[in-house]
Amino acid sequence: MALAARLEMRQGQALIMTPQLMQAIKLLQMSNVDVVAYVEAELERNPLLEREEGTGDNDGPLESAGTNEGAGSDDGPREGDWSEIDPTPSSEAIAARLDTDQANLYPEAEPATRERSGETPDGLSASAWSGVGGSGGDSDYNLESFVARERTLGEHLAEQLAVALKDPADKLIGQYLIDLIDEAGYLTASLEDVADRLGAAMADIERVLSHIHRFDPPGIGARHLRECLAIQLRERDRLDPLMQKLVDNLDLLARHDYAGLRKICGVDDEDLADMVGEIKRLTPKPGLAFGHTIIEPVVPDLTVRKGPDGGWIVELNSESLPRVLLNQSYYAHVTRSKLGDKDKVFLHDCLQNANWLVKSLDQRARTILKVGIELVRQQDSFLAHGVAHLRPLNLRTVAEAIGMHESTVSRVTSNKYLGTPRGVFELKYFFTSSIASSEGGEAHSAEAVRHRIKQLIDAEPANSVLSDDTIVDVLKEAGIDIARRTVAKYRESMRIPSSVQRRRSKQAPA
Template sequence: MSLSPRLEFRQTQSLVMTPQLMQAIKLLQLSNLDLVAYVEAELERNPLLERQVEPEGERTAEGERGQEGEGDGEAHPGAGFEAAEAAGGREERADWMEERLESGRAIEDRLDTNLENVFPDDVPREPVGGPPGGEAPAYSEWSGVGSGGRDDDGYNLEAFVSAETTLGDHLESQLALALTDPVERLIGQNLIDLIDEAGYLTTDLASVAERLGAPLASVERVLGVVQGFDPPGIGARSLSECLAIQLRERNRFDPCMAALLNHLELLARREFATLKRVCGVDDEDLAEMVAEIRRLNPKPGLAFGSGVIQPIVPDVFVRGAPDNWLIELNADTLPRVLVNQTYYARVQKTTRNEREKAFLSDCMQTATWLTRSLDQRARTILKVATEIVRQQDAFLTLGVQHLRPLNLRMVADAIGMHESTVSRVTSNKYMATPRGIFEMKYFFSSSISSSDGGEAHSAESVRFRIKQMIDAESPDDVLSDDTLVQRLREAGIDIARRTVAKYREAMRIPSSVQRRREKQAALAAG
């Protein structure tokens, strides 16, 4: 057999992850805050993108949303989201294979601007709660930051007046009065910087001394000064030290109390008989000591302001209707941007070289892709949320005990998408329902089989049943894990003892022995 070179033609198909496809996937899994930050960065970078400014009084009432078509040429942010799935994105439905594209470059460009290969749409159907035959708004015409930016450059005095005093600021003001030596002030400032928001010093003093090149005795002396600052208990290295500092402040720290603080684990387990023997006290003295400790603050630093807590903003609203559920996206969380075609046409006439033309073309392609990605992201979130509401209708109507077992594959098969797409949609997204605001992943729960061969039960509903039974138990009838298993099986839930123990520990519910001690101690104290 001889080897000789030859030419062969082969035709293959493959899905290439272009930068545009990766951007679309990235946008899908971003939370609404991260998405706004991303769009703001694009607005700064791309001159062809501009924020859509919504005129005062432009929005209609929620009951009137979705009544206007998309042919009037105006953008309607958030309008008719309940009808978006029925529209099926028909304005961009043209299949690239139906067009006459003469070059490979044209085919590649067309593929790069189509999102169906990432988030394929299924056959248009009426969404849950949506008006039949409703038209979807032209998302590619809108898509800007919901609340807009601030235009005023004035000096805001109220921001300084209403600013909270942080724990670090409070301690630094005391440090300036307590220490005059510059070296000790430097050590004290470093120690204050190492105190966490709860008020604890989490770093070893030896490492602090080594890093600062100071004697360990000096660091310990300065720490003693810091521990005398307000609030009492600040700068402690453990819970027992924190409580001891506060007890010294109240002149209540004695050998018996020191022995109690050295055995806090016994107090947590309510082993009072052992504590009385260790501390050398009787029942009355031990009760007074425990009451004294309960009046202390285990996290003194939390009394001061810390970082701003960002409230949860739902991405989807679910509202009740006489016969169904109305589902719509939260328009305030959807960035609305426009591609300025007029500016593009004007600037294109003034380009002088290939470099400027390439930059302008890249900006145009990026801007177009971003608006279409935001459009498809909104449609996909609405589609997944609609299917979740359809699957969990019993939960919304009757409560958590009726939460159905649900996984990503069930939703993906129902809407004709891949599991990874559903997973990205439900990440960092929240749904506001009549029963509260829930993360979308909350509705996905593993199944537990029924003991009588009936419908399977959701793991979340089983956890809720366990908590209900434990909350209703009396001090004389504390339920063990075996008893919980027996009662659940009587209710038609086939579950193992180790599963009950796992669910109980996940809800931070102590064992039956510890619960019995706590209830008996509460009765004795009462």
């Protein structure tokens, strides 16, 4: 059979991931902090995008759920000198565009309306509503920029090192050791490795480290917990031979094996109680008293509150969503000038990317709200009565209810948070596996069962500690069919000790 080249036409279907589609998927699974950072990068890269900084009435969001007035077209930016694409419309306006999902959820509720005034919706001031970076320019006076920076642990130790040691070689060794101390206050490398890297004698390393052990805070520079506690006890002049034996057997103290400790230390119950109390007053992580990484509070993407009719009102949190503007007048001005082919291509790409960005942000907000509304509808008993009434729920149930794919729901619920009257919860918190009912009734949520186990253990008396088998019997009487190994797994996930350890702890000398 002869081989020959020829042309053929074939028809087929294929899913092509365009850059725009990849951008929309990427934005959908980002947290609000990542979205703000992404938009900031786009603002620097795209000259046609600008941050909204106006505070006038025309800069506000869409007004109410009852109408589509003021809503932008999905075909692109509106005509005019300035075209505003608002990725943070009010939740009522988005609900109106979701085919009356909000109305179907709470048909008896009347559309909420807000008057246009000096304040924007949700009680936010105009400066807070303006989006990323605030509403002011570079000339705004920021008092926070003058707040004194918190001193770090390394700086605190370096100041003491300069006073304690005079020899330059000792100072170099000391600074190297300080750099190896983590934020908890522990030395993270072995002295042998330090000696090899610096080419110094082990005796010099140990001598400098002994100086650091006398620095403030007490216990700093220890290589393990026993040494940390011993340094603090020595500082208090309490490290006698009996206390040293107790420190050397912290594993028995962790297991509440007080009989073994009494035998090793050779003391009675009263003396052991005093020694254990002395240990409990020490600081296991002395370095945490100084400046370390600041933990940012979680900003919820959605908020839910009780409605006047008894239902639940779900709203987007405008603080977590950036607002951007598309400068159409600048685009028109530049296109009227003479441009080269490369400049025209660049400007066209900027316009296309800007349109896709604002559409992706808008679609992201709609999808998050749509999933949030369904989660509230499914878990309304949790909001009303607490975690014991959390229902079993999976991604498929939500996806089928709102007409989306499971992967989309999974992306939406990743790194997104819902602010409720009971606290702030990640959206994935509301998806829990089910545990069958022993009476053939409705299944129970795994999270609700975990909460029930914790309640039982917290209420157990000191003279009648509940074993895992006893907890299984109690739960089965309450209609929850659960195995003993499942109870043990849930108990360990909540870091609750076993019944033997709890019994020793509750029978320990006061």
